[in-house]
Amino acid sequence: MASKIVTFVLNGRETEVMVKPLTTMQVVLRDKLGYNATKVGCKEGACGTCTILVDGEPMLSCLLPAEDVEGRQVTTLEGLTPVDGLHPLQQAFFDNYATQCGYCTPGMIMVAKALLDHNPSPTREEIVDALSGNLCRCTGYEPIIRAVEVVAEGQDSRRPAMAERRRDKEIVR
Amino acid sequence: MSEQNLDVVGQSVKRRDGIGHVTGKTVFVDDLRFPDMLYLKMVRSPYHHARIKGIDFSAAEKVPGFVRAFTYKDVPKNIYTILCLIGVGPDEEPVLAEQEVLYKGEQIAAIVAETEEAAMEAVAKTRVDFEELPAVFDVEEALKPGAPILKPWGTNYFVYEGHDCRRIRYGDIEAGFAQADYIVEGRYQPGPVEHAPLETTACIAKPEADGRITVYTNTQALYFTMDNTALILQVPFNKLHFVGGTVGGAFGGKVDVIVEPIATLAAMRTGRPVKYQFTREEEFHVSSTRTAWRIYFRDGVSKDGHIVARQVTSYADSGAYNRHTPYAVTKHAANISGPYTIPNVHVDVHCVYTNRQPSSAMRGFGVTSASFSTELQMDKIARTIGMDPWEIRLINAYRNGDIRPYQKVVEDATLVEAIKGAAKLVGHELPKWAQAMNSWDRGAATPVTVEG
Numbered sequence: 047m048a049s050k051i052v053t054f055v056l057n058g059r060e061t062e063v064m065v066k067p068l069t070t071m072q073v074v075l076r077d078k079l080g081y082n083a084t085k086v087g088c089k090e091g092a093c094g095t096c097t098i099l100v101d102g103e104p105m106l107s108c109l110l111p112a113e114d115v116e117g118r119q120v121t122t123l124e125g126l127t128p129v130d131g132l133h134p135l136q137q138a139f140f141d142n143y144a145t146q147c148g149y150c151t152p153g154m155i156m157v158a159k160a161l162l163d164h165n166p167s168p169t170r171e172e173i174v175d176a177l178s179g180n181l182c183r184c185t186g187y188e189p190i191i192r193a194v195e196v197v198a199e200g201q202d203s204r205r206p207a208m209a210e211r212r213r214d215k216e217i218v219r
Numbered sequence: 220m221s222e223q224n225l226d227v228v229g230q231s232v233k234r235r236d237g238i239g240h241v242t243g244k245t246v247f248v249d250d251l252r253f254p255d256m257l258y259l260k261m262v263r264s265p266y267h268h269a270r271i272k273g274i275d276f277s278a279a280e281k282v283p284g285f286v287r288a289f290t291y292k293d294v295p296k297n298i299y300t301i302l303c304l305i306g307v308g309p310d311e312e313p314v315l316a317e318q319e320v321l322y323k324g325e326q327i328a329a330i331v332a333e334t335e336e337a338a339m340e341a342v343a344k345t346r347v348d349f350e351e352l353p354a355v356f357d358v359e360e361a362l363k364p365g366a367p368i369l370k371p372w373g374t375n376y377f378v379y380e381g382h383d384c385r386r387i388r389y390g391d392i393e394a395g396f397a398q399a400d401y402i403v404e405g406r407y408q409p410g411p412v413e414h415a416p417l418e419t420t421a422c423i424a425k426p427e428a429d430g431r432i433t434v435y436t437n438t439q440a441l442y443f444t445m446d447n448t449a450l451i452l453q454v455p456f457n458k459l460h461f462v463g464g465t466v467g468g469a470f471g472g473k474v475d476v477i478v479e480p481i482a483t484l485a486a487m488r489t490g491r492p493v494k495y496q497f498t499r500e501e502e503f504h505v506s507s508t509r510t511a512w513r514i515y516f517r518d519g520v521s522k523d524g525h526i527v528a529r530q531v532t533s534y535a536d537s538g539a540y541n542r543h544t545p546y547a548v549t550k551h552a553a554n555i556s557g558p559y560t561i562p563n564v565h566v567d568v569h570c571v572y573t574n575r576q577p578s579s580a581m582r583g584f585g586v587t588s589a590s591f592s593t594e595l596q597m598d599k600i601a602r603t604i605g606m607d608p609w610e611i612r613l614i615n616a617y618r619n620g621d622i623r624p625y626q627k628v629v630e631d632a633t634l635v636e637a638i639k640g641a642a643k644l645v646g647h648e649l650p651k652w653a654q655a656m657n658s659w660d661r662g663a664a665t666p667v668t669v670e671g
Binding site for chain 1: 231233234236237238239240241242243244245246247249250252414415416417418419466467468469470498499
C-alpha cells in the first residue's frame with residue numbers, strides 16, 4: 047500500500063510526516079522525528095512507557111497508527127518540558143526520587159499529566175488506578191505515587207499550564 | 220578534604236541523572252541511530268534439545284534488504300564461558316550453536332538486514348534441519364544414569380576442583396547428629412525469576428574510521444563485556460571502545476555478554492553499524508533468569524534450641540550453560556548456614572545443566588536462595604521443637620570471633636542487633652537474656668535454659 051501524508055500538531059508545532067499504513071506513532075516520533083523521550087518497552091501495549099497524549103488523552107504510541115492522529119494535538123514529554131526549569135510533575139518526580147533507571151519515567155509523567163488535567167485533586171486510589179497501566183521495575187511505585195500526590199496537593203500554587211506557555215513561545219519563535 | 224565537606228551522610232542527595240530522566244533527555248542505546256545502520260535478528264532453536272543437520276539460507280537471501288548471515292563458522296573463538304575472566308572453565312557455551320542446541324531459543328544464526336522487518340523476514344525464511352533429541356528439565360533427573368547428556372565432558376554438572384559439587388565440610392557431621400534431640404528436615408524450591416527490565420538488552424556496534432569498533436551497550440558490566448567480546452572475536456582490547464553506563468533496568472539480567480560479540484562481529488564484517496536488540500519476547504524467553512533451586516535441609520537440633528548439625532544438599536538449575544551460575548553455587552554454599560553458628564556442617568551444592576534457558580545473575584544470586592530457605596527452615600525448627608522463632612534465631616546467632624563453616628572468622632556480625640531492632644519496630648518484647656545480648660561479647664548473655 048502506498049504511503050500517505052499525515053498532519054498533526056506535535057507539542058504545539060504543525061507537523062507533517064509521510065508514513066506507510068499502520069506505521070505506529072512510536073516509530074514516527076522516535077525514528078522519523080527523533081523525539082526520543084517516548085520509550086520502547088514492549089511494542090505490545092503492555093508496559094506504558096511509550097504513552098503520549100492525543101488531544102489530552104493518554105494513548106500507547108506503540109499501538110497507535112499514525113493515520114489516527116490526523117488533525118489532532120499530540121503531546122510528548124518533550125512538549126511538557128518548559129524552556130526554563132521543569133514542569134511541576136517533572137520537578138516532583140525529581141525531588142521525590144520517583145526515577146531510578148528512568149525508562150518508565152516518560153510514560154508515568156504523561157499519564158500523571160492526563161490524570162491531573164482531568165482531575166486536579168485525585169485520591170491516592172485514583173492516582174494508583176491511573177498509573178496501573180504503566181510498569182516500573184525499579185522503584186516499587188511508592189515514590190512515583192508520592193510525586194503525583196505532591197503535585198495534586200499543590201495544585202493551586204502550581205505555575206499554570208506549562209505546556210501552553212511553551213506553545214506560546216514556539217509560536218512567537 | 221576538610222571535615223566540613225563531609226556532609227552527605229544522613230542527607231538525601233539528588234540523582235545526577237534525574238533531570239535527564241524526567242525530561243526524557245537521558246540517552247539510552249535504543250535512542251541512538253546511525254546512517255546505514257543494519258539490524259541483526261537471530262535464528263533460534265524451536266526445540267529444547269536437538270541436533271542441527273543443516274542450515275539453508277537460500278530463501279532468506281532473497282528477502283529484499285538481506286545483507287548477510289553468520290553462523291558459528293564466522294566466529295573466531297565460538298566456544299566461551301563468561302566467567303573465564305575469573306578462572307572459571309572449561310569454555311562450554313557457543314556464541315552461535317554448532318552441531319547441537321541445548322535450549323529452546325538458543326542462538327543458531329545471525330542475520331543482518333537493512334531494516335528490522337527484513338531481518339525478521341529473513342530469519343523466518345531460514346530453514347534449519349533439526350533432529351529432535353530427548354530433553355531433561357529437572358535437576359535431579361539430569362544427574363541420574365540414563366539422562367540425556369548435555370556436555371562434551373560426559374556429565375550434566377559443573378566440576379569444582381575435581382568434585383561433582385561445591386562442598387563444605389566443617390566439624391563432624393555424624394557426631395553432631397548424635398548429639399541432636401530433634402532431626403528437622405526441609406525441602407525448598409525457589410523458582411526462576413525473569414528480571415523483565417523495561418529496556419530490553421541491546422547494543423549497537425559501529426565501525427570507526429581508525430579501524431576500531433565503538434560499541435554502545437546497556438550492559439551492567441562494561442569492561443567485563445568488552446574483554447569477553449575481544450576474546451571471542453580474537454582482537455586486541457584496544458580495537459574495541461565500549462560506551463555504556465546508562466541502563467534501563469537490569470537487576471543482574473544484563474551481565475551475560477550475549478548481544479555484543481555477534482553485533483561487533485557483524486559490524487566488522489559488513490563495515491556498517493549493527494544494532495542487536497532483544498524483543499520483549501526474547502527478553503522473556505531467551506535471556507537468562509534467576510536460577511531455580513531445589514534445597515534439602517537435614518538439621519540436628521538440641522532441646523535447648525541449638526542447631527548442632529546441618530546437612531544441606533542443593534541443586535542449582537543452571538539451564539543449558541554456565542553463565543554466572545557456577546559462581547552463584549559457591550556463594551550459596553558459603554551462605555547456606557545463614558547468619559548462625561553451627562558446629563558441624565556438611566554441604567553439597569550441585570551446579571546442574573538442564574535443557575532450560577540458562578540461568579544467571581539476579582540480585583544476590585546464590586545468596587537469595589540460601590537466605591530464603593535458611594529462614595524458612597529456622598521457622599520450621601522453631602515450630603518443631605516448640606520454641607519462639609525470634610529466640611531460636613538469637614540462640615544460634617553468629618557473633619564476632621565465631622568461625623564460619625568455610626573457615627572465615629566473623630568480624631562484622633550484626634544479626635543480634637538487627638533482630639533487637641526489628642523487635643522494637645514491631646513492638647515485640649524479647650526476653651531479658653536476649654535484650655542483654657550483643658554481637659561482640661558472647662559472655663554478655665547466653666540463655667542457660669529456655670522455656671519451651
